[in-house]
Amino acid sequence: MAFWTTLLIIHGLLAVALLGAITHQAVSVWMPVRSKAGNFVTRFRAVPSTSYVTAIIVLYVVTFVMGAWIYTQYRFTSRLALEQLRFFKTVGVFEMKEHVATIGIILLPAYWAFWRQPLSEDYAAARKNVTLLLAIVVWTNFLIVYRQQCPGIWLMMPSSKLAVFTIVFGVAFAVIYVVCTELNLPLLTYHPVIGEVDFLWTPERRVRPCIGKAGC
């Protein structure tokens, strides 16, 4: 239990760091400061937004992986209790949080491509929008957990193929994710009772298969 609690606390701390970084970047991109920094709010807006990119990507991925790891425990402990106690809204909000986090992670390749140096004018608007959407995703997840507890310029870009790849990745992932979620098409099925993992979807198993006479 101490292990999961420690993991949860680290997950929370990383999430707060991510929240600060993405908020800083989103504010500095959407409300850039033209004059010299003065009061606290102006200084908050005056940060160099490009310097946050790597930190945000790393923090998001690490926070997400930790969250996914904790989710495996939540799925067959806390969630069962919540369902038995008929806290369906809580379960629903938590499930929504997981989907929002997944949608956030699929934005990361495009986010990274749009923020690559030198910054492309072609994707200036997309860069601002993706940053804002990512900030909304992180804030939404934070608030859910807290509550429970370019115009006209066509420059040649060296990274055009990369941008296409990341945009299509974001689009395709979102669509396939919805289909796979609703049709229940996992790549791996985990059986927590026997601690085994099967390839693709398999029915629930509570006993290990017989291997020879001794195993039966």
Added chain:
Amino acid sequence: MLTSLIGAVALSWIASVVPEHRVQRVILFGCVAAVAYLIFYTLALFIYDKASVELEFLKSRSLSVVAALVVGAAISFFAPTKWNQRLWGGWVCVVPIGALAVLAYYLTPYFTR
């Protein structure tokens, strides 16, 4: 998620080797068709509900699917050339937001029972 990851990587790789204007056209077609299907099917069910005679064919999804595909194809085909020159970066925001809306819709039973 892993299934989606594999599918998305495969599709993205294909997209990065085909001409950009075609990718833009395909995504435009997909998005327009999806929105058109939503509108047509809602409209069909609304008319079915309000009609004084039994219009059984309106309950069929295939009619709305065909209509949506036709509208999607027409709009993506006749869209101004300027729209289809480059892949629009905004798709990466629009489609995930749409996906979130669909996922939220599927989670509504948790909030209504």
